[in-house]
Amino acid sequence: MITVYVPRDSAAVSVGADEVAAALEQAAGERIRLVRNGSRGMLWLEPLIEVATERGRIGYGPVSPHQVQGLIDAGMLDGADHELCLGVVDELPWMRDQQRLCFARVGVTDPLSVVDYEAHGGLTGLRQALAREPADVVAEMTESGLRGRGGAGFPAGVKWQTVLDTPGETKFVCCNADEGDSGTFADRMLMEGDPFCLIEGMTIAAHAVGASEGYIYVRSEYPDAVATLRRAIDIAYEHGWLGENVLGSGLRFDLFVRVGAGAYICGEETSMLESLEGKRGMVRSKPPIPAITGLFGKPTIVNNVLTLASVPRILADGGAAYSELGIERSRGTQVFQLAGNIARGGVFETAFGITLDELINGYGGGTRSGRPVRAVQVGGPLGSYVPVSQFDLPTDYEAFAAAEAMLGHGGIVVFDDTTDMSKMARFAMEFCAEESCGKCTPCRVGSVRGVEVIDRITGGEDPDGNLAVLNDLCELMTDGSLCAMGGLTPNPVRSALTHFPEDFTVNHREAK
Amino acid sequence: MSEDAETVRAIVAAHRGDRGPLLPILHDIQDTFGYIDQEWIPVLATELNVSRADVHGVITFYTDFRSEPSQATTVRVCRAEACQSLGAERLVADTEQMFGVKLGQTTPDGSVRLEQVFCLGNCALAPAVQINGRMYGRMDRARLVEVLAKGAES
Incomplete structure (x- = not known):
């Protein structure tokens, strides 16, 4: 055969x-x-x-x-x-040319074959972890330098240490699989292509912090990922990888899949916890942080899919080996996602530090339309538009922040030179208005006003005065919003204004 | 209605041991009936010992939950950035013209419901469309016509 x-x-x-x-x-x-x-x-x-x-x-x-x-x-x-x-x-x-740690098995194995999984290195990390004290496992994570892959880049080891140090009979491990950002699909591909890896990562997390229950919150737009995960969890129970005595270690860990219902905001961690509790996905004020007061008020790890899927390899090879990859304070590998108007789109996992130019014009082959690249949006709908002049930026959290951009989860959406950047700025506000949870005013009302003000500017109505209003509004949303939704929506708006001011003038728009 | 209420109670009972079970229950109800009837809100409130306002608030917060029955083929066009970069807005205009309704509306004969969605996770094969839960990539007007025609045959 x-x-x-x-x-x-x-x-x-x-x-x-x-x-x-x-x-x-x-x-x-x-x-x-x-x-x-x-x-x-x-x-x-x-x-x-x-x-x-x-x-x-x-x-x-x-x-x-x-x-x-x-x-x-x-x-x-x-x-x-x-x-x-x-x-x-x-x-x-x-x-x-890739260094696939997180995605090592994706595309290689049968996603639901336990034989394939173990033959390709699966369970090595979990076995290593179970043989060690929880504090040692957390120390390994801290040494790895792994930062949250969902976008915020918070050190995973620090979060785990907080949950470990917080006393409590009941603790939870929650996986944020509400991958709602345009330009990202790596979480989905991992859940569909190597679900046991996520299960293993969550089980290691449970052992490390003393949790006994885990939830994977998957968005409803991903029915195939939901089905694959549910099947994988059943298989994991059958093989003693989950349940009351994980791999004979005495660890009890039960894992459940929960499905969202079409709310982008539920990708925000506190909103996701509310949704898991069966409520409206309204953002919570922080503090208290979820690591101390999380799901149902209990200490909770909330990590993104790729953060948790990076864990087995870190435990298998050691945190030091992982931290050897990457640059500056961005350690390990990032799963870049090339999307939008790109000739060769897909997933490219490599160590931090590769430039945007290498990714987009090198591996990605430029635009699909064959026209020149105008801008790329990095880090999802709340990320800045980056012009071609900044394509030599190394992919590093801090380097991007210094350039007033956001590396985030490494999702990159490419736009060609036919793109009207004022429309993209308007869309950022429109999207925020559509998806705001409504709890805080800067986000709920600011986004609606943002659409109106941009319309006035592009309509030629007192452009200078209205630009001043828009800048004020952006500042207010940045400083006054409760979470990243309202707080970061000004990123795409301001970056479009900074790098492509000509798109906001009436003459230019009439010429187009 | 009483028979349906029994079904609703059975769905709730199946989630009795779950923590924070309202969303899974609502999903199961919608999977069973195709929508969530207003009349079941008091049933859910009683069974879960929460207020009717709480249940209503949750149902209306999430765009997936429908309060009206629908037999329509649901066509969801992605309008997020990656799909916009390859003409999603044009595709929206095309589909609206094809069906003669706007996003968020159902055709007068009840056969097709047009919706917008923000990201289906198919951003490297944009524009993306989801038809009755199945995803299609590299979508344009011609391919949409072809896919819908095939769907009508089967």
């Missing part, structure tokens, strides 16, 4: 992977063992077929269902050449 891989990842399926898999089964079902793997993250090549050969896994893509028979006739199952043949997938520059 020849092993053939066709991704089950929902991005691959969104462009026809299921139909390709069906065509393969029909054309060569008796000759092949079809594995539905995660995606390799080269999304411009999806649907990507991989055939296991003596030379390695040979890739073909992007494949349309009607091309499958032709590929088989041309000898694809023996790894033969073809115009769609990409060669050995692991040797492609995109794959070869």
